[in-house]
Amino acid sequence: MKSLLKATVAAVAFAAAGSAAQAADVKACFVYVGPVGDFGWSYQHDQGRLAVEEQFGDKVETAYLESVPEGPDAERAIERFAREGCNIIFTTSFGYMNPTLKVAKKFPDVKFEHATGYKTADNVATYNSKFHEGRYIIGQIAAKQSKSGVAGYIASFPIPEVVAGINAFLLGAQSVNPDFDLKVVWVNSWFDPGKEADAAKALIDQGADIITQHTDSTAPLQVAQERGVHGFGQASDMINFAKDAQYTAIIDDWAPYYVERVQAVLDGNWHSESTWDGLAEGHVVMAPYTNLPDDVTEMAKATEAKIKGGWEPFTGPITKQDGSVAAEDGVTLDTGAILGMNWYVQGVDDQLPQ
Amino acid sequence: MFEAVLLTVITAATPLLIAAIGELVVERSGVLNLGVEGMMIMGAVIGFAIANQTGSGTLGVVAAIVAGMAMSALFGFLVLVLVTNQVATGLALTILGIGLSGMIGEAYIGVPGLDLPQLYIPGLSEIPFIGPVFFQQDAIVYMSFALVAIVAYGLFRTRVGLVLRAVGDNHGSAHALGYSVIKIRFAAVLFGGACAGLAGAYMSLAYTPQWVENMTAGRGWIALALVVFSSWLPLRVVVGAYLFGAVSVLNLHAQAVELDIPSQLLSSLPYLATILVLVLISANRRLTLVNTPACLGKPFVPDR
Numbered sequence: 001m002k003s004l005l006k007a008t009v010a011a012v013a014f015a016a017a018g019s020a021a022q023a024a025d026v027k028a029c030f031v032y033v034g035p036v037g038d039f040g041w042s043y044q045h046d047q048g049r050l051a052v053e054e055q056f057g058d059k060v061e062t063a064y065l066e067s068v069p070e071g072p073d074a075e076r077a078i079e080r081f082a083r084e085g086c087n088i089i090f091t092t093s094f095g096y097m098n099p100t101l102k103v104a105k106k107f108p109d110v111k112f113e114h115a116t117g118y119k120t121a122d123n124v125a126t127y128n129s130k131f132h133e134g135r136y137i138i139g140q141i142a143a144k145q146s147k148s149g150v151a152g153y154i155a156s157f158p159i160p161e162v163v164a165g166i167n168a169f170l171l172g173a174q175s176v177n178p179d180f181d182l183k184v185v186w187v188n189s190w191f192d193p194g195k196e197a198d199a200a201k202a203l204i205d206q207g208a209d210i211i212t213q214h215t216d217s218t219a220p221l222q223v224a225q226e227r228g229v230h231g232f233g234q235a236s237d238m239i240n241f242a243k244d245a246q247y248t249a250i251i252d253d254w255a256p257y258y259v260e261r262v263q264a265v266l267d268g269n270w271h272s273e274s275t276w277d278g279l280a281e282g283h284v285v286m287a288p289y290t291n292l293p294d295d296v297t298e299m300a301k302a303t304e305a306k307i308k309g310g311w312e313p314f315t316g317p318i319t320k321q322d323g324s325v326a327a328e329d330g331v332t333l334d335t336g337a338i339l340g341m342n343w344y345v346q347g348v349d350d351q352l353p354q
Numbered sequence: 355m356f357e358a359v360l361l362t363v364i365t366a367a368t369p370l371l372i373a374a375i376g377e378l379v380v381e382r383s384g385v386l387n388l389g390v391e392g393m394m395i396m397g398a399v400i401g402f403a404i405a406n407q408t409g410s411g412t413l414g415v416v417a418a419i420v421a422g423m424a425m426s427a428l429f430g431f432l433v434l435v436l437v438t439n440q441v442a443t444g445l446a447l448t449i450l451g452i453g454l455s456g457m458i459g460e461a462y463i464g465v466p467g468l469d470l471p472q473l474y475i476p477g478l479s480e481i482p483f484i485g486p487v488f489f490q491q492d493a494i495v496y497m498s499f500a501l502v503a504i505v506a507y508g509l510f511r512t513r514v515g516l517v518l519r520a521v522g523d524n525h526g527s528a529h530a531l532g533y534s535v536i537k538i539r540f541a542a543v544l545f546g547g548a549c550a551g552l553a554g555a556y557m558s559l560a561y562t563p564q565w566v567e568n569m570t571a572g573r574g575w576i577a578l579a580l581v582v583f584s585s586w587l588p589l590r591v592v593v594g595a596y597l598f599g600a601v602s603v604l605n606l607h608a609q610a611v612e613l614d615i616p617s618q619l620l621s622s623l624p625y626l627a628t629i630l631v632l633v634l635i636s637a638n639r640r641l642t643l644v645n646t647p648a649c650l651g652k653p654f655v656p657d658r
Contacts, residue, residue: 035456035567037463067568151612185609186617192571193562193601194369198362202606205358218568219562226469241466241564349612 019221024061028052029086030067031095039251040216041190042066042234045092045115046315048254049167055259056288059266070095075102082107088265090258091115093190100124111270113261116161118317118339120272127257130278131161132168132338134250134286135212137303138232139172141247141289142210143180144296145230150181151210152203154220156190158353164341168313169212170348171304183208184350193219204229221245230291237287248300249287256282268290276335280308314338319346359607360487364495365561367599369394369553369570372498373577374584374591375505376549381581382509383542384649385433388444390550391574392451397554399455402565405468414468415494415555422551423544425451430453430543434536437653448485448574455615456567467563470494486598494556501549506588522647525654535654550574583628587647594631598624 026082030049031339034042049062063086068077074096081089082103088111091100094193102113104124109214120126142151153169155162166184173180182208185199192215200211204227211224211231224231225245233239233249257275264270277283286304289297307313313336316327321344327333344352375388380387400421405414429447432438470492479489509515518538521528525535557573558565575599584590605620638643 037460039464039566040527042464183610183612185606186621187606188618189571191568193409193564193566193569193574194366194557194571196604197562198366198603199606201358201362202603202610205362206607206610208610217562217566218564222466222562222564240464306362350609351614351616353617 006113019143025059026087026262026265027063027085028258028265029072029081029084029089030062030064031068031081031089031091031093031096033066033095034067034216036064036066038191038216039238042092042216044235044252045090045254048258051255052258052262056262060262065304068096072100075099075173078103078112079106082110086110088113088262088270094161095196111265118274118333122272123215123271125261125272125274127261127275128161128339129252129254129283130276131252132164133278133307133313134284135168136172136307137151137286137300138212138248138250138305139169139174140176141232141292141296141300142169142212143173143176144299145247145292146180146210148207148209149177149179150183150206150208150210152200152206152208153182153184154196154199154203154211154213154215155184155186156215157188158186160339160341163352164314164338165214166348167341167345171313171318172347174347180347182348182350185349186353187215189215191216193217196220197223200224200231201227218242233287239287239290244291246287246290247292248289251285251287253283253285264349272315276339278307279304280310320344321346321348321352357483357486359603362603363596363599364487364491365599366603367595368495368498369556369561369573369579370580371592371595371600372494372556373550373553373574374500374580374595375501375588376546376553376575377499378581378584378586378588378591379505379509379518379549380546381650382522382586382647383518383539384525384547384652384654385539385543386440386444386651387426387429387447387543387546388441388578389425389429389447389451389574390546390577391570391572392448393422393550394451394557394574394577395455395549395568395570396425396451397551398558398569399459399462399554399565401551401555402462402467403458405559406462406465409468411468411470411559414559415470415552418551418555418558419548420551422439422547422549422554424547426543426547426550429547432542433653434539435541440651440653445491452568459565459567462565465565467565468559469563470560481615492560494552494560497552502588502592509588519647522649525649525652527573527656529656535656539654550577553577560609579628583631584636585642586647587645594628596629597631601627637655 032042036046050177060323090113092115094116100114114126116128170182187195196215197219200223209229213220213234218238221238221270222232225242230245232352237249239246287321312332316331317329318326320326355489397418401414401418404417432443433440475489479485521538580594583594601624
């Protein structure tokens with residue numbers, strides 16, 4: 001509710017600002033699930049928005065709403081934007097999927113772009129990045145660097161993207177050490193620095209000496225630094241928070257995509273598509289490899305090059321947790337199977353919450 | 355192992371404990387301040403900013419306390435002098451605090467924080483088990499212990515406490531006896547603000563030494579619930595805060611040791627525990643009424 005009120009305040013302020021400037025050709029609007037100051041997921045999306053502003057100058061006007069909760073509040077926020085005259089609206093969280101589609105039906109002339117979802121419409125495109133490519137690399141690094149052979153994974157919500165991330169991490173680790181152990185802790189939140197820190201402490205106390213996360217704050221990495229273990233940055237380069245602890249970070253770079261899509265609206269050739277790009281296209285970027293011996297850095301760079309060359313981390317043989325075969329040797333999982341992943345690979349010591 | 359768990363429990367419980375003990379004093383004086391979250395987040399951002407500017411954690415903590423008090427002074431002026439609605443004003447204070455802190459904190463996003471040093475109490479810190487857990491903490495944890503002792507003693511064993519409780523229970527009589535209800539309530543509100551500010555400083559300087567928007571993540575609201583949970587008794591606030599901290603930390607440990615329990619259920623356990631205790635407490639109606647400040651949330655306008 002607090003966020004809703006904050007969003008409303010932002011919306012009112014924005015409405016006042018919006019009526020003043022009508023000179024721009026296109027208005028691009030963004031809805032964020034967290035505060036732009038989270039230094040993680042929403043922060044990176046906002047960096048993309050700023051890149052759009054820089055690229056197009058006066059031709060494009062942008063606006064954003066931050067900390068918009070997933071659910072009915074999101075629908076109101078998105079609809080508000082549509083009414084305010086936004087030409088293209090980026091909704092940047094998985095939970096905005098159905099609200100986006102609902103609003104899109106009412107405003108056929110407005111273009112919608114939903115991040116990380118799987119439902120499209122004539123005026124709703126989806127986009128996502130192959131974060132699992134980065135997670136495969138950090139899994140390999142984890143297995144090389146871990147002394148205890150145990151890594152801790154702080155997970156947010158059991159949605160396919162997160163599950164695929166866990167699987168990719170473990171597949172990477174198993175490619176180095178087949179007996180690698182992965183402990184998963186679900187915090188059921190995208191952003192709660194205190195809880196994320198507590199989860200990191202719990203995992204370290206249970207023997208993990210590598211911490212990785214699919215939540216948005218820098219807190220787990222700070223705990224890693226404090227406790228003398230290691231970890232990986234999430235969404236942005238978090239080296240400032242963990243000079244000795246961060247090996248690398250999986251950086252989301254939305255700027256190229258946002259610029260491209262706004263350009264399409266300007267040119268009048270926007271189409272509904274499903275974009276899913278990764279390391280090769282520069283939508284996922286690995287932060288500099290630090291605190292690592294040379295051979296491990298070499299291995300990570302080699303894997304990165306291999307993925308950029310078109311190799312898919314979800315290439316068989318892959319065995320599911322229940323022992324059944326997910327992919328035969330050499331077979332690559334198709335896009336749908338990865339984007340809808342709802343099973344663990346063999347070796348994850350956790351029951352997937354259903 | 356057990357020691358490590360306990361250490362995490364203490365860090366999780368301390369901000370709740372400090373904010374709740376402050377709010378308890380406020381409510382004992384008959385004022386309901388729902389702005390704890392807003393005062394806490396302001397304490398967090400100001401504490402972080404000042405510590406960052408000056409390089410001194412102590413100054414940061416002091417600044418956080420002052421920030422919490424400034425917020426509460428605003429609240430006190432509105433509800434006590436202008437007699438605005440306490441619930442609405444408290445909610446507005448929270449919204450104001452969250453928005454304002456986001457604005458102030460913009461320059462500090464992505465800046466590593468200053469970690470408060472652990473203070474080892476000579477002698478005591480060497481006791482096996484108890485030493486590392488209770489006597490190798492940062493200064494704010496010790497302050498939380500001291501606060502509880504002072505409030506528990508002050509409320510029930512001193513004249514000041516008696517007057518404060520009298521004002522909260524029957525402001526008409528207290529006024530008739532010549533006590534300045536407004537001044538006493540204002541002092542209590544300021545104390546609550548100071549505690550909330552301190553709790554905020556603990557978040558941004560000790561718990562997770564960094565500034566991010568919304569970093570208190572609802573802890574102010576939990577502190578409010580803990581006051582009711584404690585039925586306005588200081589020592590029960592300690593029980594509540596540590597129970598809440600323990601259950602939320604155990605949830606994470608249970609997952610890490612791979613206990614086969616759904617994480618959603620574990621995440622809801624602290625709240626279920628709160629509801630359960632509230633039900634148990636309210637079953638004894640007479641005892642509840644004895645401790646509830648009778649004038650809680652009621653506006654006072656002296657008749658002259």
